[in-house]
Amino acid sequence: MIGQPQWFNRRKYGGWGLYPKTKEGWYYVLGFIALMAISQSIPGISQETKLYVLMGLALLLIADTMHIMANLKLDEREKIHEAIAERNALWAMIFILAAGVAYQIASGIVANDILAIDPVIIIALIGALIVKAGTNFYLDKKD
Amino acid sequence: MAKITNKIFDLRKNLGLTQESLAEKVGVTRQTIISLEQNRYNPSLALAHDISQVLNQKKIEDVFFFS
Numbered sequence: 001m002i003g004q005p006q007w008f009n010r011r012k013y014g015g016w017g018l019y020p021k022t023k024e025g026w027y028y029v030l031g032f033i034a035l036m037a038i039s040q041s042i043p044g045i046s047q048e049t050k051l052y053v054l055m056g057l058a059l060l061l062i063a064d065t066m067h068i069m070a071n072l073k074l075d076e077r078e079k080i081h082e083a084i085a086e087r088n089a090l091w092a093m094i095f096i097l098a099a100g101v102a103y104q105i106a107s108g109i110v111a112n113d114i115l116a117i118d119p120v121i122i123i124a125l126i127g128a129l130i131v132k133a134g135t136n137f138y139l140d141k142k143d
Numbered sequence: 144m145a146k147i148t149n150k151i152f153d154l155r156k157n158l159g160l161t162q163e164s165l166a167e168k169v170g171v172t173r174q175t176i177i178s179l180e181q182n183r184y185n186p187s188l189a190l191a192h193d194i195s196q197v198l199n200q201k202k203i204e205d206v207f208f209f210s
Contacts, residue, residue: 075171076187077178 154198169193
């Protein structure tokens, strides 16, 4: 991939993702912004093509960011802190999503519309369940 | 659970090592060394072993104390 893990730090207080730690990290960010801006200002290219190029660059950035995050070097204390923080964030998210589903079911019953539940919430919960089961299966096998 | 204390600060000072250089030698951040010296973080056995080695101690028990 393009970016190097040593150029970035993980976000701890401002959401998820990365922020540049070194000047190379800033060059990387500015380079992507410049590429996106240039791709949108080339004359003689259709709006649709520009959109595809922009989406391609965005996908490349997301994939590269995920690769960098997976390879960020954390020591054992940082790994424990990250695991606890992410677990707490996930618990909060699951509680809110479950409360949302309960509210939507209740609203649906009152309005005689049982399909009022947002399928994205259900898919997110099932996705998280699969990832959790898979992770536990892997960890049980590993140690 | 046993409380773990240590004398990393004294041993490090005796060797003239900075927190940064000790952190680099054992592959952790300086913040982790600070937490260890303040007895706020219990290290893994592997990290305790590495720190003992860098601080020229033969046994982990020469650096870390279980009470």
